[in-house]
Amino acid sequence: MSTLLSRIGVVASQLQQEGKSPSLALVRARLGGGINPTELFTAYQSWRAQGSPMQKVPEAKLKTP
Numbered sequence: 001m002s003t004l005l006s007r008i009g010v011v012a013s014q015l016q017q018e019g020k021s022p023s024l025a026l027v028r029a030r031l032g033g034g035i036n037p038t039e040l041f042t043a044y045q046s047w048r049a050q051g052s053p054m055q056k057v058p059e060a061k062l063k064t065p
């Protein structure tokens with residue numbers, strides 16, 4: 001599954017660069033067919049749990065003046 005997880009990360013990064021939120025539907029569409037839906041969902045949830053870059057708050061915003 002680590003290979004699928006890394007593929008999801010690559011696709012999600014591409015989507016983010018395009019200004020899109022990497023939803024499961026968009027990731028599935030970019031990866032194409034031939035992937036077990038259960039495995040894809042599990043890998044996608046693992047990727048989200050690791051903290052996608054879109055979920056992280058930039059360090060500069062955490063500091064107070």
